[in-house]
Amino acid sequence: MPRVFEYSRLWPLLSRMDPERAHRLALVFWREVGRRPWLRRWVQRMAHAQDLPRDPVQVAGLAFPNRVGLAAGYDKDAYAWRGLAALGFGHIEVGTVTLMPQPGNPRPRLWRIPEHRALINRLGFPSKGAPLVARRLQGPRPPGLILGVNIGHNHGVPPKAVPEQYARLFLVFAPWADYLTVNVSCPNVPGYQQWQGKKEVMRLLVALRQAREAWRRLSGGNGRGLPIFVKLSPDLSPAQLDDTLEGIVRGGAEGIIATNTTTRRPGLDPRWQQVPGGLSGAPLRDLSTQFIADLHQRLQGRLPIIGVGGIMSPEDAQEKLQAGAQLVQVFTGLVYEGPALIPRLIRSLAAPKQPEALAQRRSSS
Known part of the structure; x- marks a missing residue:
C-alpha cells in the first residue's frame, strides 16, 4: 500500500480546501478508522502508534494511561473519537456540547495561518446537541481511554x-x-467570558455539584464522582485570575484546563489583527505556558492543571509540564504536524528528561 498517510504529502491538498470542509473530511476518515480494525492497524503502523509506552498518572481521581489528550474543539459532536483513539491518546475531550442543537456563528468562521502554524476561529459553539452526542458516547470504548465532555x-x-x-x-x-x-x-460568543467571574463561576459549580449529588441518589449511591474541570482564558489579568480562582476553589472544581484560545495576536501580520475570533497554535504557546506557570504558583498544588495551547512538538509539551501541568492536550498541532505528532509526544513525555536540555530549550525560544 502506498504511503499516502504521510502527512507531508497530504497537507498541500488539505491546505487548499476550505478549512471546515477539510476538517469534516478528516473526521469522516477518523470515524472509519474507529469502525474498521484493518484501517485502525494501518493507521497505527503509519503513525508509529504501535507499542506505545505506558505512563500512568492519577489526576482528579482518574487513572490516565498517559499524559497526552485531544483538546475540545476537534471532535465537537463525538463523531470520530473512537478512531482518533488509535493514535494512543490517554484522554479525549469532545465538545463543546450545548444542551440543544445550535448552528454557531455564520461563515466564514475559521482561518488558517500556515506561516505561523496557527488558526483563528469564531465558530461560536456549533453543536448537534447533548442527546445526540450522549448516544455517540455509548458502546465500546478503547481500553483505558479517559473520555471527557x-x-x-x-x-x-x-x-x-x-x-x-x-x-x-x-x-x-x-x-x-x-x-x-x-x-x-x-x-467567540458574546457574554460568555463573564462566567469566569468569581460569583458567576461559583453559581455554575454549585449547580453542577447539586446535579452530581442528584445523580448519586438516582444511582442508589453508586454513581461515580465525575470530576468537574473549568477551562480558562489566557487573557485574564492577574486580578481577574485571582478572582476566578477564588470562585473555582470555593465552588469545588476538581481541576483547571489552561488555556482556551486568545483574542491577542502575538507576532502576527497586521492583516490578522482585525480578524475576529480566538487564536490557537504556535503563537499561543508562550502565552499559555506563562499562564500555566502563574496558575501553578497561585494554586500551590490545590488543583491539577491540564495544559493546552501551542503544543507543536515534544519540547512544547514538556514545557507545559515544567510550568506546572500534569497533563497536556493538543488540537492545532494535530492539524499542522499530523497524526504522528501524538505518538511522538507520548514517547517523549514518558521518557526522563535532562533539566539542562529543557533550560537550553527555554533560553533559545
Whole structure:
C-alpha cells in the first residue's frame, strides 16, 4: 500500500480546501478508522502508534494511561473519537456540547495561518446537541481511554437559566463521561467570558455539584464522582485570575484546563489583527505556558492543571509540564504536524528528561 498517510504529502491538498470542509473530511476518515480494525492497524503502523509506552498518572481521581489528550474543539459532536483513539491518546475531550442543537456563528468562521502554524476561529459553539452526542458516547470504548465532555450553554439563554442548563448537561452525560469541563472562556460568543467571574463561576459549580449529588441518589449511591474541570482564558489579568480562582476553589472544581484560545495576536501580520475570533497554535504557546506557570504558583498544588495551547512538538509539551501541568492536550498541532505528532509526544513525555536540555530549550525560544 502506498504511503499516502504521510502527512507531508497530504497537507498541500488539505491546505487548499476550505478549512471546515477539510476538517469534516478528516473526521469522516477518523470515524472509519474507529469502525474498521484493518484501517485502525494501518493507521497505527503509519503513525508509529504501535507499542506505545505506558505512563500512568492519577489526576482528579482518574487513572490516565498517559499524559497526552485531544483538546475540545476537534471532535465537537463525538463523531470520530473512537478512531482518533488509535493514535494512543490517554484522554479525549469532545465538545463543546450545548444542551440543544445550535448552528454557531455564520461563515466564514475559521482561518488558517500556515506561516505561523496557527488558526483563528469564531465558530461560536456549533453543536448537534447533548442527546445526540450522549448516544455517540455509548458502546465500546478503547481500553483505558479517559473520555471527557466539554459543555457550554446555548446562545440566548437568560443568565438566570444558565446554571440549570449546566445541571441538565451533567445529568445527560454522567452515565458516559469520565469528567466534564465547564467552558466559560470561549471568546467567540458574546457574554460568555463573564462566567469566569468569581460569583458567576461559583453559581455554575454549585449547580453542577447539586446535579452530581442528584445523580448519586438516582444511582442508589453508586454513581461515580465525575470530576468537574473549568477551562480558562489566557487573557485574564492577574486580578481577574485571582478572582476566578477564588470562585473555582470555593465552588469545588476538581481541576483547571489552561488555556482556551486568545483574542491577542502575538507576532502576527497586521492583516490578522482585525480578524475576529480566538487564536490557537504556535503563537499561543508562550502565552499559555506563562499562564500555566502563574496558575501553578497561585494554586500551590490545590488543583491539577491540564495544559493546552501551542503544543507543536515534544519540547512544547514538556514545557507545559515544567510550568506546572500534569497533563497536556493538543488540537492545532494535530492539524499542522499530523497524526504522528501524538505518538511522538507520548514517547517523549514518558521518557526522563535532562533539566539542562529543557533550560537550553527555554533560553533559545
